[in-house]
Amino acid sequence: MPKRILKKLGESVGLKERPKAAALSFEAPALRTVYEVFGVSADMNDDEFLDKIARHSFEFFWREASASGMIPDNLNRPATYSTASIGFGLSALVIGAERSYRDPEAIEARVLTTLEALDKAITKDGMFYHFLDAGGQTTTDAYETAISTVDTALLLMGVITVGEYFGGRIKELAAGLVERCNWSAFADPEHRQVFMAWEPDDKRDLNGIGKFHPVRWDYFTDEALLCTLLGIAAPSPEHRLPADYFYRWKREKGQYHPVTPGYQSTEEFVYSYSGALFTYQFAHLWIDFRGCGPDHPEEFGL
Numbered sequence: 630m631p632k633r634i635l636k637k638l639g640e641s642v643g644l645k646e647r648p649k650a651a652a653l654s655f656e657a658p659a660l661r662t663v664y665e666v667f668g669v670s671a672d673m674n675d676d677e678f679l680d681k682i683a684r685h686s687f688e689f690f691w692r693e694a695s696a697s698g699m700i701p702d703n704l705n706r707p708a709t710y711s712t713a714s715i716g717f718g719l720s721a722l723v724i725g726a727e728r729s730y731r732d733p734e735a736i737e738a739r740v741l742t743t744l745e746a747l748d749k750a751i752t753k754d755g756m757f758y759h760f761l762d763a764g765g766q767t768t769t770d771a772y773e774t775a776i777s778t779v780d781t782a783l784l785l786m787g788v789i790t791v792g793e794y795f796g797g798r799i800k801e802l803a804a805g806l807v808e809r810c811n812w813s814a815f816a817d818p819e820h821r822q823v824f825m826a827w828e829p830d831d832k833r834d835l836n837g838i839g840k841f842h843p844v845r846w847d848y849f850t851d852e853a854l855l856c857t858l859l860g861i862a863a864p865s866p867e868h869r870l871p872a873d874y875f876y877r878w879k880r881e882k883g884q885y886h887p888v889t890p891g892y893q894s895t896e897e898f899v900y901s902y903s904g905a906l907f908t909y910q911f912a913h914l915w916i917d918f919r920g921c922g923p924d925h926p927e928e929f930g931l
Contacts, residue, residue, distance in 0.1 A: 698743025719787030755809030812860030
């Protein structure tokens with residue numbers, strides 16, 4: 630595709646600045662196969678192909694980060710930096726260091742810079758706003774200005790990962806960020822579930838009076854898993870959720886019935902409200918549930 634056409638298409642969707650990661654992977658993805666996009670042969674084996682995907686994914690988190698280590702969750706411009714994306718990015722940096730995608734010392738320095746910025750961010754009871762600016766402070770320019778429990782959870786999973794991997798000062802900062810999060814302050818004691826978000830009444834006063842969004846994590850999804858498990862495992866007893874919160878969501882069961890001839894219906898499983906693939910994946914990026922054993926709700930009279 631001629632570059633002038635690419636430029637015109639970019640301008641039509643508001644893309645004023647070419648994303649840095651685009652030079653590596655996304656010159657004209659709509660007209661190219663996945664093999665062409667990544668510059669690889671269709672004869673690659675699975676391990677080679679997956680390593681290529683992992684390397685390019687790492688490059689997004691590395692190249693698109695701000696000077697303070699904040700990471701956007703898309704390639705739109707101007708960029709908005711999501712706490713969830715930062716959590717994923719921190720975990721990606723560990724993979725990059727382990728596989729030497731970049732100089733491990735440079736990666737460690739990036740992680741330290743990121744946590745130092747997060748340590749200065751405005752929070753409520755230690756919980757983070759959904760969107761930050763390039764310097765790590767809350768921005769009111771995104772589509773919402775709210776403390777998000779699931780985005781905080783995804784951020785914390787990345788924070789815990791880098792703390793355990795790098796140790797030292799990074800682990801100290803990570804432990805402080807995790808310990809400050811007061812999950813009990815974001816819990817609905819009547820339903821014994823975690824609220825999804827809290828929003829200030831006045832965006833000019835982020836530490837002022839506000840209210841919870843009238844929605845809770847009341848159904849099965851990996852988002853509810855992460856919020857509840859982090860709350861139950863909170864280091865401070867005053868911030869901790871009772872263990873029975875884990876059994877207070879809806880757990881509806883069903884099956885997939887493929888319409889394609891030759892494919893059989895699945896076994897019955899607990900499904901998420903939307904059925905979106907990510908709602909079954911997020912928690913499993915960090916937690917190996919195979920070693921946890923079966924649930925025991927009867928221990929809580931449920």
